[in-house]
Amino acid sequence: MTSLRERVATPARAAGVYALLVAGALAAIGPLLLTVSTAIKTPSDFASHSALAPPQPPSTVNFAELLGGSHNLTHSIWVTAAVTAFVVLTQVTFSILAAFAFARLTFPGREPLFWVYLSTLMIPQAVTVVPLYLMMVQFGLRDTFWGLVLPLCFGSPYAIFLLRERFRAIPQEVVDAARLDGVSTLDMLVEIVIPLSRPIIVTLTLITVVSQWNSFMWPRIVTSGTQWQVLTVATAALQGQYNSHWTLVTAAAVIAMAPIVTLFVLTQKHIVRSILITGFR
Amino acid sequence: MRSLGRTRRKAGEALTAWALLTPSLIGVVLFMLVPIAIVVWLSFYRWNLISPPRFVGLANWVGIMTNGRFANSLLVTGAFVLIVIPTQTALGLFFANLLHRRLPGSGFFRTLYVLPWVCAPIAVGVMWTWVLAPSHGALNTLIGHRIEWLSDQALALPSVALVSVWSQVGYVTLFFLSGLGAIPETITEAAQLDGAGRLRIFWTITVPLLRPTLFFVLLTTAITAAQTFDTVYVLTGGGPLYATDVVGARIYYEAFQNHEFGSAAAMALVVFILLAAMALLQKLYFDKRTTYDLST
Numbered sequence: 230m231t232s233l234r235e236r237v238a239t240p241a242r243a244a245g246v247y248a249l250l251v252a253g254a255l256a257a258i259g260p261l262l263l264t265v266s267t268a269i270k271t272p273s274d275f276a277s278h279s280a281l282a283p284p285q286p287p288s289t290v291n292f293a294e295l296l297g298g299s300h301n302l303t304h305s306i307w308v309t310a311a312v313t314a315f316v317v318l319t320q321v322t323f324s325i326l327a328a329f330a331f332a333r334l335t336f337p338g339r340e341p342l343f344w345v346y347l348s349t350l351m352i353p354q355a356v357t358v359v360p361l362y363l364m365m366v367q368f369g370l371r372d373t374f375w376g377l378v379l380p381l382c383f384g385s386p387y388a389i390f391l392l393r394e395r396f397r398a399i400p401q402e403v404v405d406a407a408r409l410d411g412v413s414t415l416d417m418l419v420e421i422v423i424p425l426s427r428p429i430i431v432t433l434t435l436i437t438v439v440s441q442w443n444s445f446m447w448p449r450i451v452t453s454g455t456q457w458q459v460l461t462v463a464t465a466a467l468q469g470q471y472n473s474h475w476t477l478v479t480a481a482a483v484i485a486m487a488p489i490v491t492l493f494v495l496t497q498k499h500i501v502r503s504i505l506i507t508g509f510r
Numbered sequence: 511m512r513s514l515g516r517t518r519r520k521a522g523e524a525l526t527a528w529a530l531l532t533p534s535l536i537g538v539v540l541f542m543l544v545p546i547a548i549v550v551w552l553s554f555y556r557w558n559l560i561s562p563p564r565f566v567g568l569a570n571w572v573g574i575m576t577n578g579r580f581a582n583s584l585l586v587t588g589a590f591v592l593i594v595i596p597t598q599t600a601l602g603l604f605f606a607n608l609l610h611r612r613l614p615g616s617g618f619f620r621t622l623y624v625l626p627w628v629c630a631p632i633a634v635g636v637m638w639t640w641v642l643a644p645s646h647g648a649l650n651t652l653i654g655h656r657i658e659w660l661s662d663q664a665l666a667l668p669s670v671a672l673v674s675v676w677s678q679v680g681y682v683t684l685f686f687l688s689g690l691g692a693i694p695e696t697i698t699e700a701a702q703l704d705g706a707g708r709l710r711i712f713w714t715i716t717v718p719l720l721r722p723t724l725f726f727v728l729l730t731t732a733i734t735a736a737q738t739f740d741t742v743y744v745l746t747g748g749g750p751l752y753a754t755d756v757v758g759a760r761i762y763y764e765a766f767q768n769h770e771f772g773s774a775a776a777m778a779l780v781v782f783i784l785l786a787a788m789a790l791l792q793k794l795y796f797d798k799r800t801t802y803d804l805s806t
Contacts, residue, residue, distance in 0.1 A: 254622045264637045280651040327534035336524035349542040356778040360548035383537025443630035445740045461632040468636045485633040493628045
């Protein structure tokens with residue numbers, strides 16, 4: 230009896246599978262590698278050789294121009310980092326608080342309220358951006374830090390949903406034993422529920438970092454000018470302005486991608502798990 | 511005495527619960543439910559933020575239905591979804607099957623495949639404007655022809671779809687891979703003993719057993735694809751001549767370029783209804799077909 234896996238393990242078959250896997254990998258990261266290669270060329274090197282030729286020699290001139298000088302992407306990096314840090318911290322914290330209430334506390338109206346939360350998952354972003362923008366204008370928060378973070382920082386129904394599942398899985402005996410020892414509700418959250426749910430919290434934190442760092446539409450709408458310009462908005466603006474200065478434009482794309490790619494490579498297992506658990510986009 | 515204590519504890523618990531819920535409740539009400547109410551209200555008004563809002567009845571609705579631009583954007587979005595979803599689902603299934611053989615190094619390949627997906631769509635778009643650039647672009651240099659990938663009326667939408675597929679395939683692959691992992695090997699082995707070929711096993715065993723995964727993947731990727739904005743914004747800006755004017759971009763331009771917030775609101779509501787209908791249809795289709803419980 231041969232299993233599928235044994236059957237595939239003949240050398241010729243394995244070689245065929247590897248050939249296809251390599252082809253897929255080239256398609257996936259080829260464009261990324263070529264982009265990096267262009268980003269480390271001087272403009273004259275790029276203009277005088279084939280677009281696919283390796284840099285001769287590699288140069289950091291584009292990065293220097295973007296990070297220092299008049300473009301000052303460094304400022305955008307700080308804005309993005311501040312916005313991301315704030316949103317991740319508040320969103321995860323408030324989601325934990327709400328999920329704990331839904332999972333482990335009884336109060337009148339719990340189930341209907343949870344359904345209201347769940348139903349908001351159906352609302353597409355395209356529907357809410359226009360009214361949110363008008364609200365921010367009315368609040369006088371257009372082009373401010375608060376305008377960037379306010380709609381996102383009060384917690385995410387999806388995170389609440391996932392955390393609630395996990396919090397409910399904690400055995401009632403653990404909670405009851407703590408109650409008998411006189412542990413208060415809040416201490417129970419901090420000392421028992423959160424430590425026992427660490428993996429899912431890490432997962433949610435990572436995925437929120439990625440989506441917040443990469444977000445574009447809301448920052449593009451609610452800010453103007455450079456004071457609160459996040460990295461994605463700065464990159465798009467640069468591309469519009471320096472169309473066909475490809476070494477500069479690709480370097481900006483590399484700067485925008487590099488932190489998340491690094492984070493992904495470092496926490497690869499966690500992020501893959503995050504994607505599978507949250508199905509997140 | 512005891513019941514009084516319990517009542518008091520219950521009241522205290524409810525109070526704690528509401529206190530813990532307050533922040534998220536503010537978010538849900540103020541930034542999700544109120545906006546929906548505003549969108550409905552706004553769709554009956556004309557407002558450019560300069561002069562005060564003016565009630566116009568159904569004018570926005572009639573306007574978006576009769577002016578061909580919104581219809582065009584719905585058609586473009588439909589075509590985009592129809593190119594992207596089958597392509598990336600087929601590729602995802604294909605690569606998931608390859609990775610599922612768990613040859614040495616599969617984990618490494620899996621990482622490489624997911625990499626495009628974690629990159630910011632804006633950066634991906636910027637990167638591909640260079641890759642697809644007519645002169646000095648990577649693709650045209652590679653094939654030695656000058657092709658206007660993004661400015662040719664017929665090629666622009668497939669090109670944008672290609673970029674979208676490129677960034678999503680890894681995500682889709684990941685889900686199919688985990689779905690495949692949940693299929694007990696005994697079933698496929700039994701089929702093999704009965705003399706079923708590889709393709710036969712794939713279509714009659716793997717695909718039916720993958721149905722829950724397939725449902726989830728199709729639903730989420732279709733909803734995401736129907737709302738595409740970032741990549742279109744940098745790659746084509748909806749052009750040439752509205753050939754890639756997907757509905758996400760149309761709403762954005764209607765609101766933030768033309769300052770027609772009322773008709774943008776009406777468009778957004780149509781999208782909302784269409785997406786909900788799409789989710790419902792997919793659910794009905796998958797409910798009608800048998801799913802198999804492998805939990806035992």
